Amino acid sequence: MQNRIAIIDLGTNTFHLLIAEGSGNGYNIILRDRLAVKIGMGGINNGVITESGLQRALLAMQSFKNILDGHGVDVKNTYAFGTSALRNARNGQEIVDKIRSITGIGISIIPGDQEAHYIYLGVRAALGLGHDKNLIIDIGGGSVEFIIADHDQVFWKQSFEIGAQRLLEMFQKHDPIHPAEVSELEAYFHKSLEPLFQALQKFNPSILVGSSGTFDTLSDIFCITHHIEKSPEEVETPLSIEGFYEIHKDLLLKNREQRMLIPGMIEMRVDMIVVACCLVKFLLESHHFARIRVSTYSLKEGVLAYLTDQLKARTSDY
Incomplete structure (x- = not known):
């Protein structure tokens, strides 16, 4: 559906998903979901996302992609943001690229x-x-x-x-x-x-x-x-x-x-x-x-x- 958007917050501990539907000149939230992904676990103080952290991230984002498909939200209308773990990890961009190649979801790593x-x-x-x-x-x-x-x-x-x-x-x-x-x-x-x-x-x-x-x-x-x-x-x-x-x-x-x-x-x-x-x-x-x-x-x-x-x-x- 053209007027539906999704917002994904790829946090260090939790990934959050919000889906909203356009209504007049605003949006109504129609779905929220969250998954404990813990991408920072075991590597955050060394500036790296571990292999197991990557795998959990991929599983979570594929799960979210399935929800987006089920609610008719195009990846072009999906706004995904990476925060602390991704912006400080040496392999942060590599993780983002891998998620995009598998799910089609582009992620912006934003400054603090x-x-x-x-x-x-x-x-x-x-x-x-x-x-x-x-x-x-x-x-x-x-x-x-x-x-x-x-x-x-x-x-x-x-x-x-x-x-x-x-x-x-x-x-x-x-x-x-x-x-x-x-x-x-x-x-x-x-x-x-x-x-x-x-x-x-x-x-x-x-x-x-x-x-x-x-x-x-x-x-x-x-x-x-x-x-x-x-x-x-x-x-x-x-x-x-x-x-x-x-x-x-x-x-x-x-x-x-x-x-x-x-x-x-x-x-x-x-x-x-x-x-x-x-x-x-x-x-x-x-x-x-x-x-x-x-x-x-x-x-x-x-x-x-x-x-x-x-x-x-x-x-x-x-």
Whole structure:
């Protein structure tokens, strides 16, 4: 169908697929899918995608191609984006070429700055950021994007190659994590995030906005613990600062098997959630935030918002 488009986010940990149908001068999302591909596993800190990572990527993209075919979406109307693992891998372009030769899907490897901008557009579409300054954080497997913004403008943004798969392989040698490993993580954050601290001081955002991924799972755990009902369609989901600290404290004491038993935990997040939460806790202790908001929208919805704006601009020209 001519008016259907697809957006694919080839993340370091998860591949996401979104299919939308053109409607007037906008799009309606008709399908979402995701697969835990973990292309960064075992090679991300060495700047390479392993052979097993490549095979998982090919299987995932072939699966997505089958879905595209089933929904009548042409590869010409498919927008696929590679992020941290692919942009930093010596063989990243080789992987992209192989995927294209097998599925016909072309992939753009985007810089961190562009990734951050799409994340901002996605979060803005979900939440309506208002006039307060927000620190938006998207914790991926390979990189973490930080954006300080309100609804009307971005004041500062930067992508740091300190994603959860990298942190997991660099620091978490024991399960449950050792206190000494947490200390090493915090020392690493202190050293790596100096530009962020300067931006926090300059712009003083009052709200922490978590984008998708880890924050979705934290919100799920929080809602189940506090008997809060939420629907799958919600674009903003509940999480409090106090609730985060309760979950974080619990996660530090549990091994993988015990974490999997936490209601709301999913296999896709269970390995990386400890180091990701150490980063969130570090941020909450480094700067005063009045509250946390969680956006279920991220990069792919940001691309959709961008394409919607392009469509409206074209329509208004006629």
